Amino acid sequence: MAMLSQLLLGKSSDPVSKKCVARRLWSTLPISGLSEAYSWADNKSAWRQGPTMVPLGKMAMAGPGDNPEVATVIFLIGGPGSGKSTVATKLAADLGLIHLNPDEIVHRLEITGPEGEWLAVESTMDEHGTVPDNILSFLLKIEISKHLNAHRRVFLIDDFPRSYAQFMDFTSICGYGLTISLDVSTATLMRRLMPETRSFSERVAQMEDFLKREDAFASAELALYPHANFRDSLVKVCAELQVEEFYPHLKDLVARKLASPKTTPEIKELGMEMVFSGDDL
Numbered sequence: 194m195a196m197l198s199q200l201l202l203g204k205s206s207d208p209v210s211k212k213c214v215a216r217r218l219w220s221t222l223p224i225s226g227l228s229e230a231y232s233w234a235d236n237k238s239a240w241r242q243g244p245t246m247v248p249l250g251k252m253a254m255a256g257p258g259d260n261p262e263v264a265t266v267i268f269l270i271g272g273p274g275s276g277k278s279t280v281a282t283k284l285a286a287d288l289g290l291i292h293l294n295p296d297e298i299v300h301r302l303e304i305t306g307p308e309g310e311w312l313a314v315e316s317t318m319d320e321h322g323t324v325p326d327n328i329l330s331f332l333l334k335i336e337i338s339k340h341l342n343a344h345r346r347v348f349l350i351d352d353f354p355r356s357y358a359q360f361m362d363f364t365s366i367c368g369y370g371l372t373i374s375l376d377v378s379t380a381t382l383m384r385r386l387m388p389e390t391r392s393f394s395e396r397v398a399q400m401e402d403f404l405k406r407e408d409a410f411a412s413a414e415l416a417l418y419p420h421a422n423f424r425d426s427l428v429k430v431c432a433e434l435q436v437e438e439f440y441p442h443l444k445d446l447v448a449r450k451l452a453s454p455k456t457t458p459e460i461k462e463l464g465m466e467m468v469f470s471g472d473d474l
Contacts, residue, residue, distance in 0.1 A: 264337060265368040265454065269351040270413065271375030271432065273406040274385040279436050280375065281351040287444055290349040291340050298332050299324055326356050347451060355413045360423055371450050371458055372423065373443070375432035379407065430463045439463060
């Protein structure tokens with residue numbers, strides 16, 4: 194399926210907004226909601242388009258009607274070291290899902306380009322300290338659009354969503370499968386990520402990185418959990434266990450959900466007692 198994308202960088206000729214550098218990241222994508230433009234400027238307010246001022250942010254472009262059946266999204270969230278990548282890789286291989294990771298997409302853009310697009314994304318990272326939510330969502334939508342000819346268009350996105358706005362954005366254009374939350378205590382996460390063999394300075398640096406990532410996940414949880422439409426298809430998994438111990442049960446649960454997409458998950462929490470009971474879900 195054809196996809197056109199380009200990056201437009203330029204300064205407005207309008208004297209009112211001449212001091213602003215307006216950048217537009219444009220993509221023409223195959224379904225409504227994946228066809229959109231992003232605009233932002235140095236003054237964080239608005240940029241002038243003709244005689245009117247257009248608020249910055251996402252502007253939906255004309256396109257075919259939304260079709261939630263064109264693709265299904267499954268979200269996988271959890272703290273740093275909770276096992277997201279391992280679980281996602283196994284589920285993708287066993288169930289034929291398309292695994293996407295936002296951070297890997299950004300890293301791949303840095304390595305393979307196009308250079309102009311990477312420089313635009315990098316500038317937002319320099320300004321905000323991270324990739325803004327709307328730009329991260331945009332990059333993910335480009336990846337989804339590349340796979341819309343796949344036999345089974347079910348996308349497993351790990352470490353996502355990071356805000357309720359992202360959740361609403363994706364579930365408005367795709368069918369919502371479920372969200373898997375890997376529940377692990379801070380003590381266990383620290384034990385996994387910071388082995389005793391590291392030097393003191395390495396452990397301090399790693400601790401700072403861990404706390405930053407854990408705070409980001411905690412903030413995402415606080416933003417998502419109050420909303421019933423998020424919780425309705427949320428499954429919490431006790432990931433204190435080794436992945437091999439709970440994975441067969443989780444795989445079966447996901448397979449059942451995909452077989453009956455209109456139903457809510459029968460199991461809302463996959464705890465230790467269920468894993469070790471020996472009973473089928």
